[in-house]
Amino acid sequence: MNNPTLENKVFLALLLLVSIAFCWVLFPFYGAVFWAVILAILFAPLQRRLARRFRGKPNLAALLTLLATLLIAVLPMAIITTLLVQEGAALYQRIESGELDIGAYLVQFRDMLPQSIQSQLQRVGLGDLQDVREQLSGYALQGSQFLATKAFSFGQGTFEFLIVFAVMLYLLFFLIRDGRQLVAKMREAIPLEDEQKRRLFSKFTRVVRATVKGNVVVAITQGALGGLIFWFLGIPSVLLWGVVMAFLSLLPAVGAGLIWTPVAIYYFVSGDFWHGLILTLYGICVIGLVDNVLRPILVGKDTKMPDYVVLISTLGGLALFGLNGFVIGPLIAALFMSSWGLFIDREPEEALE
Numbered sequence: 060m061n062n063p064t065l066e067n068k069v070f071l072a073l074l075l076l077v078s079i080a081f082c083w084v085l086f087p088f089y090g091a092v093f094w095a096v097i098l099a100i101l102f103a104p105l106q107r108r109l110a111r112r113f114r115g116k117p118n119l120a121a122l123l124t125l126l127a128t129l130l131i132a133v134l135p136m137a138i139i140t141t142l143l144v145q146e147g148a149a150l151y152q153r154i155e156s157g158e159l160d161i162g163a164y165l166v167q168f169r170d171m172l173p174q175s176i177q178s179q180l181q182r183v184g185l186g187d188l189q190d191v192r193e194q195l196s197g198y199a200l201q202g203s204q205f206l207a208t209k210a211f212s213f214g215q216g217t218f219e220f221l222i223v224f225a226v227m228l229y230l231l232f233f234l235i236r237d238g239r240q241l242v243a244k245m246r247e248a249i250p251l252e253d254e255q256k257r258r259l260f261s262k263f264t265r266v267v268r269a270t271v272k273g274n275v276v277v278a279i280t281q282g283a284l285g286g287l288i289f290w291f292l293g294i295p296s297v298l299l300w301g302v303v304m305a306f307l308s309l310l311p312a313v314g315a316g317l318i319w320t321p322v323a324i325y326y327f328v329s330g331d332f333w334h335g336l337i338l339t340l341y342g343i344c345v346i347g348l349v350d351n352v353l354r355p356i357l358v359g360k361d362t363k364m365p366d367y368v369v370l371i372s373t374l375g376g377l378a379l380f381g382l383n384g385f386v387i388g389p390l391i392a393a394l395f396m397s398s399w400g401l402f403i404d405r406e407p408e409e410a411l412e
Contacts, residue, residue: 090383091227097386099234100267102128106235121236128231139302146299258401266393274369274389277353278308281315281346288341292334294322308350309373309385315346368392 085092102124109120234241246256282305290297304315319342326335364372369389376388 088223088226091223092230093383093387095227095230095234097267097271098128098132098231099238100264101132101271102235103238103264106238117236121232124235125228125232128235129228139298142298143302146296255401259398262397262401263394266397267390270390270393271386274309275386277350278305280353281305281308281349284346284349285315285319285342288319288338288345289322292338304346306385310370314350316342319346364389364393364396368396 105127106120106124109123110117113120113123242260246260249256249259251259282301282303285304286297286301289300294300300318304318307317308315319338323335323338323342326332326338369392372388372392373385374388376384376386376391378384380387
């Protein structure tokens with residue numbers, strides 16, 4: 060005897076089971092799949108323009124879009140990563156050989172402070188900086204050692220990296236070419252009303268573009284501007300500090316000021332007034348204003364999240380997903396807020412029925 064309710068439950072359980080199994084199979088390549096989806100969404104407008112120009116040639120339009128993606132997004136990041144690893148290896152050698160002593164700069168900075176401030180440091184137990192000096196030197200050595208290790212381990216993991224990179228490119232090509240058909244099939248499979256599905260997918264696309272452009276592009280811009288002023292002032296390891304400022308720019312409560320502010324203070328205390336003034340004005344008027352000028356343009360009002368949500372989601376994503384978490388964390392938070400926004404907008408309509 061047929062039982063439609065039981066059949067539906069069994070079918071849904073089977074559907075859930077095979078979906079979990081499929082995600083489990085893809086998990087070793089989740090980074091490749093994730094970035095393929097993100098890049099396909101970001102470069103979808105370019106693909107549509109090329110598809111209109113080369114009508115009847117979808118493979119050619121997809122291939123040209125893929126080449127543009129490599130030149131604009133992938134190749135610059137690969138070059139910067141390679142240079143960063145090399146600079147980290149050189150920095151590790153300088154610290155290990157004793158040529159660069161981070162703790163000595165801290166002691167020198169303390170000695171430059173006025174006597175009244177040094178007395179206050181003595182009262183709160185910060186007069187003896189030996190422990191702090193050892194900790195800072197240890198952190199600097201660990202950080203540079205991590206980058207140096209990456210330089211040696213990259214050769215060992217080259218084959219694995221090439222496989223993941225090839226999977227991403229292969230998947231990205233088909234997502235670019237067949238993305239609209241895949242989205243249409245996904246919309247048919249979701250058991251929601253057509254208007255809700257349209258709003259949900261539209262919101263998802265806008266959130267992805269806004270999150271990546273609003274966070275990553277602003278961070279890259281601030282890091283590049285910070286590295287530029289460090290190069291102008293003759294500060295060593297410009298690329299390393301620029302990348303650190305770019306990552307810190309992803310955290311609204313911290314920002315790139317955590318790097319350039321202590322350097323400006325050091326200039327002022329050491330008597331180099333003009334360098335300190337230049338760095339301070341540049342940090343406030345140029346680096347600081349990038350977030351206020353670019354982010355509203357790239358993100359927009361409808362997808363902007365509170366700073367505390369960005370901070371928590373970024374740190375949580377970093378802890379769970381590693382480096383990819385800088386994008387995954389804010390993206391999940393943005394989609395969470397957007398989905399609940401759609402649900403709240405839907406409630407009044409149901410109450411009136």
